[in-house]
Amino acid sequence: MQYRKKKEQIAFEVIEAAIGGDAVAINQIIDYFQPYINSRCRRKFIDESGRTRYGIDEYMKRRMETKLITKILGFQIQL
Template identity: 65%
Template sequence: MRSKKHREPPEFETIQAAIEGDAEAINQVLSYFQPFINSECKREYKDEFGRVHYVADEYMKRRMETKLITKILDFKIRL
């Protein structure tokens, strides 16, 4: 059984900066979610010998990243 590596989530200040539109902060949040996005964007591909491979669907990956960015920018923090 594979163990999942524990990743620290982005700091609150980083999330606040991302919500305000800071490009570097948005990239940090995206990099945190990158393993999840990669795992969800796999497609089955059969080669000419009939073997099955799983490859990343780049179109789906970019759509998920774009959707995450728009949700980050639309997010409101209630105090």
């Protein structure tokens, strides 16, 4: 049985800064979600010799990161 290493959650202050447009905070959030994004962007490719390989679809990865940034900047915290 494999055990996943649990990541520490993102601090609320970092989330607030990211919503405010802080580039460093946004990059911290993107880094946090990078394993998930990579797992969703994994695709099957066939190389020149006809062998099947798996890799990251960079176009899809950039689209997902852009979508995440858009959602972060549009997020509103309701107290």
